[in-house]
Amino acid sequence: MISAAAPVIDKVPAGRSHSDAGSTRAERLLARFHQARNFTNALCANLEPEDFVVQSMPDVSPTKWHLAHTTWFFETFILKKFVSGYHAEVPEYAYLFNSYYNAAGDMHRRDLRGLISRPTVKEAKRYRSSIDAHMDNLLSDADENLIDEIEPILILGFHHEQQHQELLITDIKHVFAQNPLCPVFREGRARPLVAPKISTDGSVIRPYHFVHFDEATVQIGHDGNGFAYDNESPRHRALLSAFSLASRPVTNGEYLQFIEDGGYARAELWLSLGWMTVNEQHWQAPLYWVKRDGAWWNFTLSGFRPVDESEPVTHVSYFEADAYANWAGARLPTELEWERAASDCPVEGNFVENEAFHPRPAPASGQGRDLHQMFGDVWEWTNTTESSCATSTSCGVAPALRRALIFAEPTATFSRLRNAGNSPEFGWRAIRNNSVGRNRRARSERKSHDDCELHNGSAARSWRTTGKF
Numbered sequence: 001m002i003s004a005a006a007p008v009i010d011k012v013p014a015g016r017s018h019s020d021a022g023s024t025r026a027e028r029l030l031a032r033f034h035q036a037r038n039f040t041n042a043l044c045a046n047l048e049p050e051d052f053v054v055q056s057m058p059d060v061s062p063t064k065w066h067l068a069h070t071t072w073f074f075e076t077f078i079l080k081k082f083v084s085g086y087h088a089e090v091p092e093y094a095y096l097f098n099s100y101y102n103a104a105g106d107m108h109r110r111d112l113r114g115l116i117s118r119p120t121v122k123e124a125k126r127y128r129s130s131i132d133a134h135m136d137n138l139l140s141d142a143d144e145n146l147i148d149e150i151e152p153i154l155i156l157g158f159h160h161e162q163q164h165q166e167l168l169i170t171d172i173k174h175v176f177a178q179n180p181l182c183p184v185f186r187e188g189r190a191r192p193l194v195a196p197k198i199s200t201d202g203s204v205i206r207p208y209h210f211v212h213f214d215e216a217t218v219q220i221g222h223d224g225n226g227f228a229y230d231n232e233s234p235r236h237r238a239l240l241s242a243f244s245l246a247s248r249p250v251t252n253g254e255y256l257q258f259i260e261d262g263g264y265a266r267a268e269l270w271l272s273l274g275w276m277t278v279n280e281q282h283w284q285a286p287l288y289w290v291k292r293d294g295a296w297w298n299f300t301l302s303g304f305r306p307v308d309e310s311e312p313v314t315h316v317s318y319f320e321a322d323a324y325a326n327w328a329g330a331r332l333p334t335e336l337e338w339e340r341a342a343s344d345c346p347v348e349g350n351f352v353e354n355e356a357f358h359p360r361p362a363p364a365s366g367q368g369r370d371l372h373q374m375f376g377d378v379w380e381w382t383n384t385t386e387s388s389c390a391t392s393t394s395c396g397v398a399p400a401l402r403r404a405l406i407f408a409e410p411t412a413t414f415s416r417l418r419n420a421g422n423s424p425e426f427g428w429r430a431i432r433n434n435s436v437g438r439n440r441r442a443r444s445e446r447k448s449h450d451d452c453e454l455h456n457g458s459a460a461r462s463w464r465t466t467g468k469f
Ligand SMILES: [Fe+2]
Pocket: 069, 099, 160, 164
């Protein structure tokens, strides 16, 4: 949501860079606007009208709603504010396509979005095109003073659009997963199917190692460069004890060991609420895993295929990640530990632009201080509640996810917090306290997290108990 605290904005430079020679600031902003909007449209290119309207669970929004809601954002916060005499073509859309923006008025119930057959998909696309045209006109005629006012909101809108691109993909995966025909969202650039133990590129799956960090007082939070949401500020100091973080997220193969060791049947590994959920919902494996003829298969955006043991495990809940960590004699990392480790890593990885639409195995590199997949591929679980963040409009009590950014937005160099909802690929990596002896490893979890750290010994156990409830 747009919060009272102004987001930090990565302003488009007023001057001309080498690559922007010949374009104005308005033109550059418009180019980014259309790039973001067109990518959303491209994600829907292979969908049929019937695909756009299904809401498979309360946390899923129909694709049609995502298209209209992101459009509503620009209409509500830019056109209505900055276009003199602007009149909405369909005023009722303000109610239908608002999500949680209380300051913008009432909104339709989220869990009922799948019951809305009108506007049609065709009309939602027309609405989208119409607002884009209004944005073209506004920015084309805007002077520098007006652009100064619009730019922060516009850039926030770019990132909002990207958030919904991720949600759109996540949601359509859940929609398709309900269909016995196992529809394919996109063939993608999937790797060939291979048997476990050997990654699909033919290399042997290497065990992870731990990268050590000394005790230190570190700077945490947005450093002022580029875009950031308000919950990533202010930058502040934090004292971190020594720890060691796994070099990569937990893999499917490692998680299989947990399953085969009876992980889902051992109450001592689980938090009480997690254990209750395991039994109530009969969890036996990550979401989207199915066992056929003794082998595990996984539903992906590229269809149903055998579980690849070299890939990061995904679609696991916080409880599963935590239980795995217990089993492995490790723990999940805290947000601050993860952030400290990520701060030295380049923003590179398997992003949506690769069109793989699925996490890939970590590169089979050597030892040393290499941390892999800190960006791209998957979200990673931490054991820290979001309420621990300094200031935020979106902080809650859910365990925080550290994001391996799916979208390689050049300016979004900071990992983002996000509520634990139906987010896409979640995994985790292991961590251990430096003071503890030998540890084992980590895992990931059910509904979508990707990176947790493993921890060792009783200290971790009591910390978890304190931290989670
Ligand atoms: Fe939104």
